Amino acid sequence: MSTNSAKIKKLTQLALLSAILFIMGFTPLGSIPFGGPIVATLAQIPVVIGAILMGTGAGAFLGAVFGFVSFLWFTMYAPPVAFVFSPFYSVNLAQGDALKAVWFAMCSLIICFVPRILIGIVSSKLYQKIYDKTGSVGKAAAVAGVCGSLTNTLLVLLGILVFFAEPYAAANGNQVIWAILGTSILVNGIPEAIVTPLITVAVVKPMKKIQDKAK
Template identity: 45%
Template structure:
């Protein structure tokens, strides 16, 4: 794929992320269940599969930037201090590590998903399976690194704000959000990436 085409697709995926971030499509609630599935990481993973890990990392950076803007200015919540140093809640303040949590896991979504997709497609031409695996790994990268960063740098404060034991909060987040998000990302990425690759091949 030519560099110009990659840049055009990068811009389109960023536009999709903007729409998802500033509409209800960014967080899908599953009817009759406590499940809430984040979709913002899916364009990052799709872009990583189509354009490679470098562009995936760029898309991940924009994911982190949108998260930073949302938690700092648009729609801060009680736990926003773990994502931005510009927000505080009582005695709890964001700091440098807030930026690490906000950006690093999101950048690595695209890097890891892109590298895995490239490695799998070299060994097996089943692009749908490779894309699905990249979707699962990319989503879990976000979940594990964000929750790990919160536990490492803001564990006590986060548990106090959430009114519970830190381990119980993390495990419930993994079950209620992390696993469904990984499954959803894997399925959606597998469905979308394969026909797009065929389309680009025809061009």
């Protein structure tokens, strides 16, 4: 395959996965309800798949797209915890203090983008390292899926704990922050860490075969 053709193919794949992220972000297709409060978000999956199939740079880009979709969603729909992901709401926590407003805005952007970008980086690096050791696409993709998903969950929750513990607790009825975060891990983080590797392996294994044949 020529260099130009390879670039066009990669750009097309990035555009497709980016479109999927937008669809997941603004439709019910972006989550799987397991009953009650237990819901698995799926938006991290295109990031993990793209990182495995196209490398670290593509994974980081798709993670940034994921972050941008989150930024748009929380800005547009403004749930009570919108300040976590949107600087347009976190600045209100500063109560007129300009320096605090800048700080809170930066914190929102960090939580919104950094964990999502790191999904792609962690997934790509882990996949390659495990594949080099085992030669198994399935095992490498599964581990990358689990760790990519947990990267997002744990870093977002860490960001909330470090930057927005008090307002986040207040937005959740003044519950104890550790109880809120623990519940998030149980009802979101664990289901996502189970679903992500299953779908990732199912997609990556046949796609890797196609990639190998095209070389």
